[in-house]
Amino acid sequence: MNPLLIREKLREFLEEDLLWGDLTTDALVRGESVSAVIVAKGEGVLAGGVFVDELFGMLGGVRVEWLVREGEPFGKGTELARLFGDAGSILKGERLALNILQRLSGIALTAKRFSDILKEKNIYLLDTRKTTPGFRFFEKYAVRVGGGKNHRFGLFDMVLIKDNHKRVAGGLEEALRRVRERVSPVYKVEVEVESIGELEVALGLGVDMVMLDNFSPEEVREAVALARGKVLIEVSGNITLENVNLYAIEGVNFISAGCVTHSSRWVDISLRIL
Numbered sequence: 001m002n003p004l005l006i007r008e009k010l011r012e013f014l015e016e017d018l019l020w021g022d023l024t025t026d027a028l029v030r031g032e033s034v035s036a037v038i039v040a041k042g043e044g045v046l047a048g049g050v051f052v053d054e055l056f057g058m059l060g061g062v063r064v065e066w067l068v069r070e071g072e073p074f075g076k077g078t079e080l081a082r083l084f085g086d087a088g089s090i091l092k093g094e095r096l097a098l099n100i101l102q103r104l105s106g107i108a109l110t111a112k113r114f115s116d117i118l119k120e121k122n123i124y125l126l127d128t129r130k131t132t133p134g135f136r137f138f139e140k141y142a143v144r145v146g147g148g149k150n151h152r153f154g155l156f157d158m159v160l161i162k163d164n165h166k167r168v169a170g171g172l173e174e175a176l177r178r179v180r181e182r183v184s185p186v187y188k189v190e191v192e193v194e195s196i197g198e199l200e201v202a203l204g205l206g207v208d209m210v211m212l213d214n215f216s217p218e219e220v221r222e223a224v225a226l227a228r229g230k231v232l233i234e235v236s237g238n239i240t241l242e243n244v245n246l247y248a249i250e251g252v253n254f255i256s257a258g259c260v261t262h263s264s265r266w267v268d269i270s271l272r273i274l
Helices: 003-018 023-028 049-059 087-121 136-145 163-169 172-182 196-203 217-227
Strands: 033-040 062-066 079-086 124-126 159-161 189-193 209-213 232-236 254-256 269-273
Touching (some): 003 087, 023 087, 033 087, 049 062, 062 087, 087 269, 159 172, 196 217, 209 217, 217 232
Parallel strands (some): 124 254, 189 209, 209 232, 232 254
Antiparallel strands (some): 033 079
């Protein structure tokens, strides 16, 4: 993790909440030192504690003692952490700290549920770019905490030729030709295919990875047999915890699921001054 990026993002989040100050806290706090507890009101997988540590370090005067480790599952009623120190800093950081923990612990829980199913088949869960603008770094971190792996972080670190790229270029072959004309070969190239016929074309073009987009489980089996290990295979398209087992087919390398980041429920977590 890039500590400079973390601090920059946390500073932005604090400015959004505080702007020119905390009217309530600045008016009533008189330098008190307090202790507080962070308690889970639902189940989750702890993710984001490292960011909470950094947040209160930036606010100053607060020590955080974690009672649950990063990546450890927890249930309703679990005390996750205790805080000691400046009352003003704790009150000013409370909402942001909880928002981070609630969002990331929910994502990590979903990622763990997917990963627990897939690891028996030697398949890895991948995330997508369906993330909250400005919060992608944190959400993708939570996927890793839950046992998943990150696909590309953004548009800059990998070539992925999708349906609209093919439409612009007039087809897969021309799209790939244009990309190879301009992009260094050090970058991996993945192409999205929408049929068995298009997969056959992709296999003849020497790509590194293919994404089987919205294939049925039967079509996935056919695609795996056709590919015979020539390329890495990613399966994608409306995959959920309810149907992922149908796509966990031997020969598939990755299953990507946007729901991990865009639809995971926040875990209800509270902070209470003792």
